Every structure is written in C-alpha cells, then in structure tokens.
Amino acid sequence: KAGVTQTPRYLIKTRGQQVTLSCSPISGHRSVSWYQQTPGQGLQFLFEYFSETQRNKGNFPGRFSGRQFSNSRSEMNVSTLELGDSALYLCASSWAGVREKLFFGSGTQLSVL
Amino acid sequence: QQQVKQSPQSLIVQKGGIPIINCAYENTAFDYFPWYQQFPGKGPALLIAIRPDVSEKKEGRFTISFNKSAKQFSLHIMDSQPGDSATYFCAASNRDQAGTALIFGKGTTLSVSS
Numbered sequence: 001k002a003g004v005t006q007t008p009r010y011l012i013k014t015r016g017q018q019v020t021l022s023c024s025p026i027s028g029h030r031s032v033s034w035y036q037q038t039p040g041q042g043l044q045f046l047f048e049y050f051s052e053t054q055r056n057k058g059n060f061p062g063r064f065s066g067r068q069f070s071n072s073r074s075e076m077n078v079s080t081l082e083l084g085d086s087a088l089y090l091c092a093s094s095w096a097g098v099r100e101k102l103f104f105g106s107g108t109q110l111s112v113l
Numbered sequence: 114q115q116q117v118k119q120s121p122q123s124l125i126v127q128k129g130g131i132p133i134i135n136c137a138y139e140n141t142a143f144d145y146f147p148w149y150q151q152f153p154g155k156g157p158a159l160l161i162a163i164r165p166d167v168s169e170k171k172e173g174r175f176t177i178s179f180n181k182s183a184k185q186f187s188l189h190i191m192d193s194q195p196g197d198s199a200t201y202f203c204a205a206s207n208r209d210q211a212g213t214a215l216i217f218g219k220g221t222t223l224s225v226s227s
Contacts, residue, residue, distance in 0.1 A: 004156070033213055043157070043202060043217040055212035090156050098213055099145040099164075099206060104156030 002026065004093050004105035012111045018079040021108045025072050025093030031055075032074040033102070034066060037088040046089075049074055050096070078110075086112045116140055117205050119218025126193055127226055134188045134221045136203035141184070145206040147215070148177065148188050150199050157202060160188075193225045 005024040013019050025032050033048035033056075045058040049068035066076040072093070078085055088109050092102040118137045126132045136146075145164055149157035163170045163177045163186065170177045174191040190197055200222050204215040 031213055035215075035217075042219040043204075043215075045214045045216070048212045048214060050212060056210055056214045058214065092156070092213075094213060100213070101147075101159045101162075102157075102213065102215070104149075104158065106154065106156050 004091055004103050006089075006091050006105035006108050008108060009106070010109045010111075012113060013081050014113050015081055015083060017081050018077060019081060019110060020075055020077045021089055021091075021110075023074045023076075023091030023093075023105060025074070025091075026103055029093035029095055029103070030072055031094045031096060032068055032072060033092050033094075034074070034076050035090045035092065036060075037090055037107070038086075043090070046076065081112045083112050086110060116216045117203060117218040119203050119221060121221060122219070123222045123224075125224045125226065128194060130193050130225070132190050132193055132197075132223055132225075134201055134203070134223075135185065136187065136218050137183075137185045138205055139184060140205070140207065142207050142209045143205040143216075144208040146177070146179065146186050147204050147206075148175070149202045149204065149217075151202065151220075152199050160201075190223075193223075195225050195227045198223055198225050 031050045034046040047057045052068045063079045068074045088107040090107045092104045147162035148160045151157040161172045176189040179186040200220045203218040
C-alpha cells in the first residue's frame with residue numbers, strides 16, 4: 001500500500017511569491033492535516049481537512065490556506081511568501097482523524113530567499 | 114504558547130542503555146498522548162500512544178509511563194540500539210477540539226552509541 005506522497009520534495013521561492021504544495025493521502029484515508037516543522041518552533045499544526053471540509057485550523061496567518069478534493073488529495077497554498085516561511089511542510093493522513101495514528105509523508109522542504 | 118514541554122533537548126546513551134524522555138502539559142482537556150519518531154529526511158512515525166485512564170503502556174522495547182495527577186508522561190526505550198538514534202516527539206490532542214490536531218513538544222534528539 002503506497003504511503004503519503006508529497007510533491008514537490010524541494011522548493012525554492014523568493015519573497016512575495018506564492019507556492020502550492022500537494023499531498024496524496026493513503027488510499028481510503030479521508031483526513032488530511034498539514035504541519036509546519038522548523039528548528040526553532042518544532043512541529044506546528046496548520047489545518048486539517050476531512051471530506052473536503054476544513055475541520056480545524058491552527059494559529060497561522062490567512063496567507064496559509066488549503067483545500068481538499070473529492071479524492072481526498074489536498075493542497076496547501078502560501079501567498080506572499082516571507083523569509084520566515086522557510087520550513088519543512090508535512091502532510092499527514094488518517095482514516096477519520098480523531099485520536100488515531102497519523103501517517104506522515106516525507107514533506108516538502110520550502111526555502112524562501 | 115508551548116503547551117507541551119519536552120525534555121531533554123538531546124540525549125546520548127550507550128547501546129543497551131535506557132533513555133528516558135519526559136513531557137509535561139497543563140491543559141486538562143488533553144486526552145490522547147502519542148509519541149512519534151523521526152529519522153532525518155523522513156516524516157514522523159507513530160511509536161506508541163496512551164490515554165489518561167492508563168498509567169503505563171508497553172509496545173516492544175518502548176514504554177510510556179503516564180502520571181495524570183502530575184500531568185506528566187515519559188517514554189522509556191529499553192535495550193536501546195544504534196538504530197534508535199532519531200528525534201522523538203511527544204504530543205497531545207485536545208478533546209475540546211474537532212479532528213486530529215496534535216500539539217507537539219519541541220523534540221529530543223537521541224544518539225545511541227555502539
């Protein structure tokens with residue numbers, strides 16, 4: 001069974017640009033959540049989607065947004081990139097997403113110059 | 114605001130030793146406490162998880178001890194091996210929030226020397 005797939009693996013952008021990251025969950029999983037990982041702040045929850053609806057949102061500015069498609073694939077978008085947005089962005093999927101095992105992808109490493 | 118405090122930040126043990134990683138929380142609405150292991154270049158992977166109605170849970174060489182009154186929990190790795198060298202994260206989930214949002218500790222980098 002294929003794991004969680006995130007594309008692209010690496011991205012380099014400049015300040016002010018926008019970026020879209022993609023996540024394909026494990027087949028059958030309906031919950032997709034996104035996390036930002038940085039050396040200073042660790043792993044921080046961005047948002048979660050379940051059956052195409054945002055179910056929960058972390059404490060990030062509105063420049064961070066996401067969506068989920070009918071096949072459970074998800075994308076996150078960051079507009080007007082800032083240097084501080086440089087991070088590893090991780091996607092995780094699960095069946096229903098409540099108090100259960102999350103399966104993480106290997107992440108997209110975003111560098112903002 | 115860091116809601117789950119993890120210590121130590123780094124840990125070095127010899128092969129066969131028993132590293133212990135500690136986490137503490139304040140929010141009594143937390144009701145699910147998983148531990149994740151992360152290797153360089155990979156996403157975190159679930160090791161073991163516990164709920165507050167259980168004081169201890171063991172899976173293979175990994176054991177969680179949970180102290181509800183002290184709002185603390187810890188991970189013990191028995192007979193540690195060089196392959197256990199990784200970063201370990203404790204986390205918590207809030208029952209008052211919908212879905213699966215996890216609040217992670219800042220992580221502990223474990224090195225097991227042979």
